[in-house]
Amino acid sequence: MKKIINKPENVVDEMLKGLVLAHPKYLTRIDGFEVITRAGKKVGKVALVSGGGSGHEPSHAGFVGEGMLDAAVCGAVFTSPTPDQVFEAIKGVKTDAGVLLIIKNYTGDVMNFEMAMEMAEAEDIKVDKVVIDDDVAVMNSTWTVGRRGIAGTVLLHKITGAAAESGKDLAGVKAVAEKVIANVRSMGVALTPCVVPEAGKPSFTLEEDEMEVGLGIHGEPGVEKMKIKTADEIADILMGKILGDMPLQSGDEVVVLVNGLGGTPLMEMYVVNRKVNEILAGKGVKIIDTVVGNYMTSIEMAGLSLSVLKLDDELKALYGAKADTPALKSFG
């Protein structure tokens, strides 16, 4: 295991300490919990709480800040945060306008966030939830009933965050989030596994000339192992599945996210983006913005995912609204 860490069991705690020390203007941590909140609580708006297992950095804590999240709950690596951690996040950021939980569709996450929601409701906190399942690769998996939630979550955070910041009420913010979920699709490919620090070895292997299409962000099995293909062929495979699930017409407007899984250089992401752009342009689809980089990672896994979000006027305006968080680059 080649990692720059101290004791594996301390990696999340030490990472969160280093994160808050790097970004004190943006982030604070709730004492005694693996919960990162926005520095300077914002009142008078719906609060957004997201999170999940750690190992997906900069998701989710890197997106805490103006126009995105109010809190990120950071579980152990690839492990759902416990209900009490989520409940602590809800209590830490709750406002009179209510709290919306953003949950990626994994069995553990859904169960634990829902339990926290019940704990909050028992204390008369106004709280609701949405569940994102943007990965078109597989129905059901090791860790999921239904589709998995992957990198499209970052686009969900961006737009739902803007809706909350604009002053919409809880039902209104939830309606926007559900519209994003209905209009975003993702799919990924992996070239290497990754190593959970406490496990110390990869959870699966890929041969030196193999890749796995549709692999999940925790190494869950995908659609098919195959020989490594070219960047253009990979873009064709992923976009084929995405557009097969969500057909686009000439004139449609989209945001594209080319997301690195942690070990893939920007060089490769940009090479793939060239082909993605060509595929969409060939259909007359208008790309409003393209985001390229490491946003929803799997520790040091090599590979990438593509996400396409179809916009309407409302989503487009919210996408372009100001946001300012540590991990944000060229959105909007």
Add this chain to the structure above:
Amino acid sequence: MKKIINKPENVVDEMLKGLVLAHPKYLTRIDGFEVITRAGKKVGKVALVSGGGSGHEPSHAGFVGEGMLDAAVCGAVFTSPTPDQVFEAIKGVKTDAGVLLIIKNYTGDVMNFEMAMEMAEAEDIKVDKVVIDDDVAVMNSTWTVGRRGIAGTVLLHKITGAAAESGKDLAGVKAVAEKVIANVRSMGVALTPCVVPEAGKPSFTLEEDEMEVGLGIHGEPGVEKMKIKTADEIADILMGKILGDMPLQSGDEVVVLVNGLGGTPLMEMYVVNRKVNEILAGKGVKIIDTVVGNYMTSIEMAGLSLSVLKLDDELKALYGAKADTPALKSFG
């Protein structure tokens, strides 16, 4: 070789196409050249031209934009751009205020940028240069006489870019750049080699339990191969060399850059930052800003570098000035 590319010989061209397609509001490319310039030429200010071999993304083209660079010259992977490419960049962005070349200290880069400078002077273009050598690891190396230029270059781009944007004349911008160079130190550690696409195999190897301290961003030999140490020990080693070369006093103000080499997850960078912060706080040094992420990479190399920039009032004000480029995150 596990890479998501098409033909290795096309990787730089295709990457630049994908880059410009992703960021059309920021970037344009000079037709027929591997030169990226700022979309919408800015007149009335000194133009900054940087660059070098490709493979260091997002450096340097990701830092073209408001408050940073006017052009980035992108050579073949780990290969200095030719003088005619640099000359084309100079002609593309030159203004009456002049052009400043920012060169990392590698023999090929210095020679080719200086030849381009002579070509520009022959056409009566006002042009000057600075050479950055922030790597304290080794004096002289495979590719260098003197110290190498590494990740501190990104901080140089930020502050020099602000100086140019503020309207200083060429001598004034150069003086700021030289002050940055005099006050920034960096050093890195690598856990794995990287693979140049056209070579197809690593240029060196490290055993499964080894790391190399002071390795250069092209895989040039460093100070010492040793068994992998903990994050805290690595931070101690790197900061020890940096502070040994540039002693800091209580009350000094600095910017810290924890720079990933391409294959290192943010998780590890934040764990290291926790210790870096502790070391500096222990000396009473005030950290004005901390930048964490992949800024000056070596394709998919695992490892990281630390850079420390000592500020005075002028550098602090320029550091905090507005900048807006595709690769920029939480500067200032």
